Each structure stands twice: as C-alpha cells, then as structure tokens.
Amino acid sequence: MSAERGSSPGQLEFRVAIRDAIAEELERDPSVVFFGEDVAAEQGGVFAVTPGLAERFGADRVFDTPISELALAGAAFGAAATGMRPVIEIMFGDFMALPMDSLVNQAAKLWYVSGEQGSAPLVVRSAVGAGGRFGAMHSQSPGTWFQGIPGIKVVAPSSPGDAKGLLKAAIRDDNPVLFLEHKRLYSIKGPEPEHEVLPIGEAAVVREGRDLTIVSISKGVRDALQAADTLAGDGLDVEVVDLRSLRPLDSATVLASVARTNRLLAVEEGPRTGGWATGLLGVVSERGLHDLDDAWIVATEETPIPYSPTLEDPFLPSAETIVESVRGRLGTGVETAA
Amino acid sequence: MSAPEARRVESPTAPERGEPAARDYLDAYARMVVIREFEQTIHRLFLKGEVHGTTHLSAGQEAIPVGVCMALAPDDYASGTYRGHGHALAKGTAPEALAAEMLGRATGVCGGRAGSMNVVDLEHGLVGCFGIVGGSIAAATGAALSGKREGRVSVAFFGDGATNQAYFHECLNFAKVLELPVIFVCENNFYGEFTPMLRVTGGGEIAARAGAYGIPFEVVDGNDLWAVRAAAAGAVERARSGAGPTMLECQTYRHFGHSKSDPARYRPSEELERWLERDPLTVARRRLLAEGVSEADVEAVETEAQGEMERAAEAALAAPYPDPHERPATEFKP
Structure with a gap:
C-alpha cells in the first residue's frame, strides 16, 4: 500500500488512484519506469496526477522528456522490446496523432510479426475527453482511432477503483496498453478497488435493470448511471454496462445484458x-438480433469539438441528453417486461 | 554561439578491445560476402516468384553493418531498416532463417509473418527492421534506455532519407538530453528512393545535423570496412563510458535500385561505375591482401561463404510454408 495516499478509505480520488497505481508498480517491479512531459515536475504533470513520484523513485525511474511525442512513444517501444516496462504520459489524447506510427506500426505489431519472439509491454497514459473548454485539439477521445488496431489494448476507466486496478493490470500486461483518463473524472472520488488488479477486457454491469441496456465507457458510464436514476422515476428499469476497454471488446457481457433487456443504447463521446x-451495434446485430427489439446510439455531431460553452455543452452526451433520447425513443412510462 | 565541432573519433586502439587481428577482418569480409551472396540469391529467387511482394537489396553497403557489428558485443542492441538483410546477417541472424523468412516459410526467423521488410531477431539483439522510414531510430533510442541500465549499447541503422523524418530529429535530441548509449549510423547512399539526397536535404549536410544537438559526429567512408569499424569502435567506447550518443554518416552506394520495381535509371552511369570501382568487397579484399593475408586464405573464406549461402537457400526452399491451421495466432501475448 502506498504510504502517501491522499484520501481516506472509500474516498479515493481518481488522480490519486492513478498515482498510487504507478507508485505501487514502480515499487514492485524494477523494470517499470515512468516518463513524459512535465511528469517529474513538482506539480506532477498538467493535471497534477503524479507529484512526488520523481522525488520518491529518483531520476532513473521517473523523468521528464522533451516535447517529442514520437520519440517518447518510440523510446518506450524500444525499451519495452528489450525488457523494460515503460509507462509514458501523452499529455492530451489529441497529441496521440503524433506518436501514431510507433504505437500502431511498432508496438502493436511486435508480438505477432516477430513470430511471438517478444512483445512490447508499455503503457501510454493520456488525458482525454471534452467538457473543459479546451477546444478542438485538446478534447478528443482517441480510443476509436486505435480500436481497430490488432495488438494494442484500449482501456478507459470510469471510477477511481477501476482506474487503479486497471492501470496496475496494464503495467503488468505483456502487451501495449493505451490508458485513457477522462479529464472530467480526475477530481471524482470513490471506493478503493476490491481487488489489487482488475483484468483487462472484462466489461462490468454497474447497474442491473430489465428494460433497457445502456452501454458506455469512461465518463459516459457516470452519465448513464445518472440518467438511469432519472429514468427510474419514469418507471423504466435501466441496466448500465461499463465496457472498461474498447479493445479487447467484451461483447459477450453486452449480448448477455441485451438478452435480458431486449433494448440497447450505446452512448459515445x-x-x-x-x-x-x-x-x-454491428456486433449485437450480427450475434444477438433475435434478442433485440431496439438499438440506437447517442453520440456527437460530425464536426470537431467546439470551444464556447454554449456550443460545447449541447454538443456532448450528458445525463440529460440520454434521458431525453430514451424518452423520445421509448416514450415515457414504457411498458416494462413482466 | 558556434556549433559544436565535428569531433574526430579516437583511433581504434582502446586498451581492452584493441585493433582486431587480420583474422577478424577476414571473418568480417566473409560476412560481407555472405550478405552479397544473400542479396544476389534473393534477387534471383524474386525473379523466380519465390520471394513475394517487394524487397530492398543492400548490395554495395555491406561494409557498414559488418564494420559496426565488429565493434559491438553480441548482446548489444541494433535496429535496422527495410533494406535490412545486411543488418540482420551482421547482427547474427542465420542466413537460412533469414532466407526462409524472405520465402515466407515456417522456418523463417519470424515464422514467415514478417517478410523482407520487418525482420525481428531478439535473440541476436535485433529489436526490429522497420518498413517505415525512420522507425529504427526510435527503436534503438528506446533500447538504449535498457542498455544504459545493462551496460549495453544500441545502434540505429537508417538511410539518408530518414534524416528528414521527425523520428531523426526528435530522437537525436531525446538521446542527447538523456545521454543514452546509442550510435546513430546513417547509411547515406545518396538517394532517397528515386530522389537524389541533395535535392531534398536542406543545408546539404547529414552528419552535421547531429552537431545542432550537441552530438559528436563523423563522416565515414562507408565502403571501407576498416574505416567503419574504427569509427564505430570510438562511438561504442564513448557510449559505454557514459558519454552519450554519436552520429556516424557512412557514405555508400546501393548496387540495385530502391526496390524490386526500380531499375534506377535516374542514376548517371558514370556515377554507378565510379562507385562500383569502390565496391566494399573489392576494397576489403585488396586491403586483406595488402595486410599479408594470403590469396588462398581469402579464396577459402569466399568459397565457404558462397557455400554457406547456397546451403541456406536450398534449405529455405525445401522448408514448408506456415500452416494457418496448425496453431491459432494470438493477438496478444497471453
């Protein structure tokens, strides 16, 4: 256990959960190193996630790098291919466009293309998501850019407990893992994880219900849970599934949920x-059509993310837009399953 | 402020390593002959339809990987390019395993999954060969992070074209800032695909670009095995002693075109003739004889190297293709 945990039990802050996960893995395994832009600075990165790590573990384990995302990811690849377990921070998910070649063409392909001689056990942490008025180039959620790349895992936690367990799993994983942290979650608090490590690739039913399955990931899960509370007042019993990773995609958990509720809403930022x-929805149509009465999506418009609050707020999915969409689609007081 | 000067690499008389014996150079020459035979064999097999897709042959550039690897320990790291057959063979990959990979056979060094451009041989410290220009620079820079802990050095082989990629500039700066034990070896063959290097290289200098990052650099005759080894030995010493990265620009020329589809008509014939006279194999052979190695000994290693490659090609041709049903491929390492 970390000696410098900033919260009492049950009040784990998301950013502290991430810091603790990195600290505990640095403590546990000498092959783990952590580097990125400003991560060793006193503040611990622009979102103050990692203060104190450089002082505690020294400059050989935790260090700052130039603003060179391609070199950062490429160096992580080379280090990972030769026995280290680098954790790097790409400051904003939008910047992931820069190291794309190294992540997609090097890290993701080593295991398969080498004939399984070795793999690249690296973790790329990155702050993603909109709602903070950061504009079009500091607000995107790049998980989908990577979802179609065999060989790389894409993880995005929705709670502090999950963040800690999944990040520890990511650092111990022998494959490259993108770990996407929604900016709007950094300051939320929640209980400590029940288990030290949470397996990557397992979705969670975070609320059980009989009438409708809402699937989301990251901040969208919290919006869905809030919407489910409101919809309960309409007499609608909503089940919420947290995917937790986009690749591997746990479609089995979604299919099992849809088999119970017969309706599916996917909420994507x-x-x-x-x-x-x-x-x-393609997977569910292909494999679960017989269970399906309805399926639809709440997502954003097909433009870049706007800046002004009066533009950004309605642009994004939220608890309110989910409730509105469900009511519009199903009608208030939908007849529930017997 | 003046730019850092090009520091002369110390002459290769390091107390521990010392100047290699004539026998070592004869062995290195044999390795160069193997690479030449390998490339010519692959060329023939490509025309017969046994090698698929495309290949990029390194004939004419053999002295560079062989000379650099003479200065390395077997467990040092290296990364290569899509013109990487020589990088792999110099680093220790068996000709048969590499030939089988070219032929897409199950006995290939990557089981037939990589092909010509993406060879990986971790057992011999080859982190990878990269089909995308500049990728090798980052891979070796990262391997140097491991190397710094382990007392190993790391070598990035790349071409002149790669020095216009972000990989080059980001990684040279990154390696210098962290003083990583990495040697950047540019194989300047004066053409990036079909385009003359000078037409696309601002300032016209490659090695000197390293000077902007405070990295010692040297321009080396890349067709002279002795010159390459000496420069590499100095750079390796510097890296191992904690003095950080070095850049070597090894000037050379490829005998074939860029790839299988390129007859290289853009190169003036007198230019090609001039470089063929300085064929690295001819240069090395002449030097060996001048150093007192007998003609018979030189011929013996040539015959042996040719025989080694012939046997490797025969074995590769006889090897089975990978069976897609034999063992399910896994996306992730379990």
Whole structure:
C-alpha cells in the first residue's frame, strides 16, 4: 500500500488512484519506469496526477522528456522490446496523432510479426475527453482511432477503483496498453478497488435493470448511471454496462445484458461515424438480433469539438441528453417486461 | 554561439578491445560476402516468384553493418531498416532463417509473418527492421534506455532519407538530453528512393545535423570496412563510458535500385561505375591482401561463404510454408 495516499478509505480520488497505481508498480517491479512531459515536475504533470513520484523513485525511474511525442512513444517501444516496462504520459489524447506510427506500426505489431519472439509491454497514459473548454485539439477521445488496431489494448476507466486496478493490470500486461483518463473524472472520488488488479477486457454491469441496456465507457458510464436514476422515476428499469476497454471488446457481457433487456443504447463521446458504438451495434446485430427489439446510439455531431460553452455543452452526451433520447425513443412510462 | 565541432573519433586502439587481428577482418569480409551472396540469391529467387511482394537489396553497403557489428558485443542492441538483410546477417541472424523468412516459410526467423521488410531477431539483439522510414531510430533510442541500465549499447541503422523524418530529429535530441548509449549510423547512399539526397536535404549536410544537438559526429567512408569499424569502435567506447550518443554518416552506394520495381535509371552511369570501382568487397579484399593475408586464405573464406549461402537457400526452399491451421495466432501475448 502506498504510504502517501491522499484520501481516506472509500474516498479515493481518481488522480490519486492513478498515482498510487504507478507508485505501487514502480515499487514492485524494477523494470517499470515512468516518463513524459512535465511528469517529474513538482506539480506532477498538467493535471497534477503524479507529484512526488520523481522525488520518491529518483531520476532513473521517473523523468521528464522533451516535447517529442514520437520519440517518447518510440523510446518506450524500444525499451519495452528489450525488457523494460515503460509507462509514458501523452499529455492530451489529441497529441496521440503524433506518436501514431510507433504505437500502431511498432508496438502493436511486435508480438505477432516477430513470430511471438517478444512483445512490447508499455503503457501510454493520456488525458482525454471534452467538457473543459479546451477546444478542438485538446478534447478528443482517441480510443476509436486505435480500436481497430490488432495488438494494442484500449482501456478507459470510469471510477477511481477501476482506474487503479486497471492501470496496475496494464503495467503488468505483456502487451501495449493505451490508458485513457477522462479529464472530467480526475477530481471524482470513490471506493478503493476490491481487488489489487482488475483484468483487462472484462466489461462490468454497474447497474442491473430489465428494460433497457445502456452501454458506455469512461465518463459516459457516470452519465448513464445518472440518467438511469432519472429514468427510474419514469418507471423504466435501466441496466448500465461499463465496457472498461474498447479493445479487447467484451461483447459477450453486452449480448448477455441485451438478452435480458431486449433494448440497447450505446452512448459515445465522439462522432457516430466510425465510432465504437456503431461497431458495437454491428456486433449485437450480427450475434444477438433475435434478442433485440431496439438499438440506437447517442453520440456527437460530425464536426470537431467546439470551444464556447454554449456550443460545447449541447454538443456532448450528458445525463440529460440520454434521458431525453430514451424518452423520445421509448416514450415515457414504457411498458416494462413482466 | 558556434556549433559544436565535428569531433574526430579516437583511433581504434582502446586498451581492452584493441585493433582486431587480420583474422577478424577476414571473418568480417566473409560476412560481407555472405550478405552479397544473400542479396544476389534473393534477387534471383524474386525473379523466380519465390520471394513475394517487394524487397530492398543492400548490395554495395555491406561494409557498414559488418564494420559496426565488429565493434559491438553480441548482446548489444541494433535496429535496422527495410533494406535490412545486411543488418540482420551482421547482427547474427542465420542466413537460412533469414532466407526462409524472405520465402515466407515456417522456418523463417519470424515464422514467415514478417517478410523482407520487418525482420525481428531478439535473440541476436535485433529489436526490429522497420518498413517505415525512420522507425529504427526510435527503436534503438528506446533500447538504449535498457542498455544504459545493462551496460549495453544500441545502434540505429537508417538511410539518408530518414534524416528528414521527425523520428531523426526528435530522437537525436531525446538521446542527447538523456545521454543514452546509442550510435546513430546513417547509411547515406545518396538517394532517397528515386530522389537524389541533395535535392531534398536542406543545408546539404547529414552528419552535421547531429552537431545542432550537441552530438559528436563523423563522416565515414562507408565502403571501407576498416574505416567503419574504427569509427564505430570510438562511438561504442564513448557510449559505454557514459558519454552519450554519436552520429556516424557512412557514405555508400546501393548496387540495385530502391526496390524490386526500380531499375534506377535516374542514376548517371558514370556515377554507378565510379562507385562500383569502390565496391566494399573489392576494397576489403585488396586491403586483406595488402595486410599479408594470403590469396588462398581469402579464396577459402569466399568459397565457404558462397557455400554457406547456397546451403541456406536450398534449405529455405525445401522448408514448408506456415500452416494457418496448425496453431491459432494470438493477438496478444497471453
């Protein structure tokens, strides 16, 4: 257990959960290193996630790098291929466009293309998501950019407990893992994880219900849970599934949920075209059509993310837009399953 | 402020390593002959339809990987390019395993999954060969993070074209800032695909670009095995002693075109003739004889190297293709 945990039990802050996960893995395994832009600075990165780690573990384990995302990811690949377990921070998910070659063409392909001689056990942490008035180039959720790349895992937690367990799993994983942290979650609090490590690739039913399955990931799960509370007042019993990772995609858990509720809503913070929600509806149509009475998507418009509050707020999915969409689609007081 | 000067690499008389014996150079020459035979064999097999897709042959550039690897320990790291057959063979990949990979056979070094451009041989410290220009630079820079802990050095082989990629500039700066034990070896063959290097290289200098990052650099005759080894030995010493990265620009020329589809008509014939006279194999052979190695000994290693490659090609041709049903491929390492 970390000696410098900033919260009492049950009050784990999301950013502290991430810090604790990195600290505990640095403590546990000497091959783990952590580097990125400003991560060793006193503040611990622009979102103050990692203060104190450089002082505690020294400059050989935790260090700052130039603003060179391609070199950062490429160096992580080379280090991972030769026995280290680098954790790097790409400051904003939008910047993931820069190291794309190294992540997609090097890290993701080593295991398969080498004939399984070795793999690249690296973790790329990144702050993603909109709602903070950061504009079009600091607000995207790049998980879908990578969802179609065999060989790389894409994880995005929705709670502090999950963040800690999944990040520890990511660092111990022998494959490259993108770990996407929604900016709007950094300050939320929640209980400590029940288990030290949470397996990657397992979705969670975070609320049980009989009438409708809402699937989301990251911040969208919290919006869905809030919407489910409101919809309960309409007499609608909503089940909420947290995917927790986009790749591997746990479609089995979604299919099992849809088999119970017969209705599916996927909520994605990103454009509908080419998004994970569209792909998920494809999987459910292909394999679970017989269980399906209805399926639809709440996503964003097909434009870049706007800046002004009066533009950004309605652009994004929220608890309110989910409730509105469900009511519009199903009608208030929908007849529930017997 | 003046730019850092090009520091002369120390002459290769390091107390521990010392100047290699004539026998070592004869062995290195044999390795160069194997690479030449390998490339010519692959060329023939491509025309017969046994090698698929495309290949990029390194004939004419053999002295560079062989000379650099003479200065390395077997467990040092290296990364190569899509013109990487020589990088792999110099680093220790068996000719048969590499030939089988070219032929898409199950006995290939990557089981037939990689092909010509993406060879990986971790057992011999080859982190990978990269089909995308500049990728090798980052891979070796990262391997140097491991190397720094382990006392190993790391070598990035790349071409002149790669020095216009972000990989080059980001990684040279990154490696210098962290003082990583990495040697950046540019194989300047004066053409990026079909385009003359000078037409696309601002300032016209490659090695000197390293100077902007405070990295010692040297321009080396890349067709002279002795010159390459000496420069590499100095760079390796510097890296191992904690003095950080070095850049070597090894000037050379490829005998074939860029890839299988390129007859290289853009190169003036007198230019090609001039470089063929300085064929690295001819240069090395002449030097060996001048150093007192007998003609018979040189011929013996040539015959042996040719025989080794012939046997490797025969074995590769006889090897089975991978069976897609034999063992299910896994996306992730379990």
